[in-house]
Amino acid sequence: MNYLIQVLVLRWGEGHASIALHQEKAIEDEMCIDTTVQEKNITFPTDAKQYRKIHGQLLKMARAEGIVLSRSHEKEVKILKFPTRFATHPRNRKKARKAVKRLKTISGRLLREIQRKMTGEQQKFYAEKFALYQRMLNQKRADKNKLYSLHEPHVYCMSKGKAQQRYEFGTKVSITTTRDVGIVIGALAFEKNVFDGHTVPEVLAQVKRLINRVPKVGIADRGYRGKSKVNDTQIVTPKPARKNTSEEAMALARKRFRRRAGIEPVVT
Template sequence: MLNKPINTTQLSFLQPGLKEQLSNKHPLYILADHVNWQLFEDSFKKHYKENFGRPAKPIRLMVALLMLKHIRNLSDESVVEQWSENAYYQYFSGEQVFTAKAPCEASELVHFRNRIGDEGVELILKESIRINGKGGKEDKASIDTTVQEKNITYPTDSKLHRKIIKKCIAIADKEGIELRQRYTRTLKKPGIEQRFRNHPKNGAKARKADKKVKTIAGRLVRELQRKLPAESYKTDLELFVRVLRQKRQDKNKVYSLHEPDVACISKGKEHKKYEFGSKVSITVTQNSGVIIGALNIPGNDYDGHTLDAALEQQQRLTGHKLKEAFVDRGYRGRKEVLGTTIHTPKTFSNKLTAYRKNKLKEGFTKRAAIEPKIGHLKTDHRLSRNFYKGIKGDNINVMLAAAAMNFKRMMNIWKNNLWALFFHFVQIFQKNTQQPIYYINPRLLTF
């Protein structure tokens, strides 16, 4: 059930509200006044039942927490904890007076993300593009792909087989099934032999131990299949069988039991040959650097095949069709997609004029700027490791990271404009008084 709107006519006799207490030069303060919060209220209202159930947390509060989490690179627990300590976070979330308690449980952010889904998060990304104004309406853009790694351990067959054994024993205990053997003591010696497999004399022992652990895992899976009802844990047991049957050169292998959709992607990096996660397509305007498209691509498709979905999302978010898109050589073979001309680096034709060659060179030079953009998405806005579950979590994470970077761009612009205005007045004062300024009010330096 939706919560009742807050009555702002009379807040407190004892203290002024947050609007009067805080600095209106703070970027979060300015951003709070620029975001169209009513858009989220109207769009997400359909996910709640009228006059039924416990009153929910305000929609603005939950959307603001999702934004702050990725803007400040925080976990669910940290953003909820810092919210109770930060007055600007509270004003950004729509609070009128300071509240010294947590706004909600951290798990409520999980439920809210699942409730609004991909469409709701895409609406947040669309709003971040709108706030950037004309920067999101340019005719030229750069497109590139990267990998958002999933929160899994480095996958090996021996790890997966041991996890299957643990899960089978846990299922048996939960269902009250008595196993013929639990193999607790039997697995100790193979574990030691597997641990020291890199020693030159232990290679054969380690391979023999791998085979033994796999055999034990197969026995437990088959015993559960015999003793459990036909439909009980059917999905889990089929996944276990699939892991036990897969071989080294197989395609569509399972690399994690809790994230079976993870793909192994090679991007040609010397320091990291393989990454385990999902491919992401990023579209950035060439002059302003606004992210106008951020799309998760399940599987490991050839880069050129991701252009259709990426440009379709870009047109859906901006309502504007790109004239030209500059890509790297990984997109070879695509020349035009959805009315957008695709430029790939290659030797120029003699038929091109010098002016056109210079324009293309300029476009490819600006295309290189997308690489540090992706780097900042990973290091500053939680794209490097995705903790959200499933393909749905992959979609949500990449769009929230892109939206956070767009919001952060405008916050930096407002901050820099304030600094420029401040130093402009300093120069005027120095010129008129012919005296240097030795003291600066600290309040002017607070952002």
């Protein structure tokens, strides 16, 4: 079966495996669109964690390159870890702020010392990492385009309004499925946290590339409000019915939005 999927995907070029397998069933006049957060493998990015990571990576770098440091600060960093564990507690805030400030000082001092003791070739080789470390050390709380992870620098923060998790760190992903059968006909990740309605043109372009046509109707949630039509595709979102709306139109709307709600388990 795996070999068959690979052959079908290769035959369709950029095509999706689900489209290649279902072929004609993947072609419908209406589609469901939704966005979600593709979370990355990172912990909640506190300043203390980031500074400790910079310190640890710089020590590994110095040992790999044979650089003798005047002081490694390893023992002090371990001690400073404990005051930052419960930083939100009123009794610990002052100690936590002081510990975070000291961790930042240590990381910056170690970074400058390693840069001084490296040759020109070594500095060029580690230039990208040094730029990330410096960006992390320089950023402020209110800055835009903040860096949340050293190993996933493209990650950004999204507020989804969930009670159990206020913020999620990753990238915004759009999933597109057919209305009736529920076949995935599009999956697209975005480099920036753009408004859902602004993702529609790129989504339609991908769907057209994959199935060689664009459905006439795109069914979306209220996050897509403001976009009623993109090119030749009508974007339908839930809204209160007018007094003169016919029963047939209301029944069609209920059917559409119930089918759209079925995309949620596909997304998760």
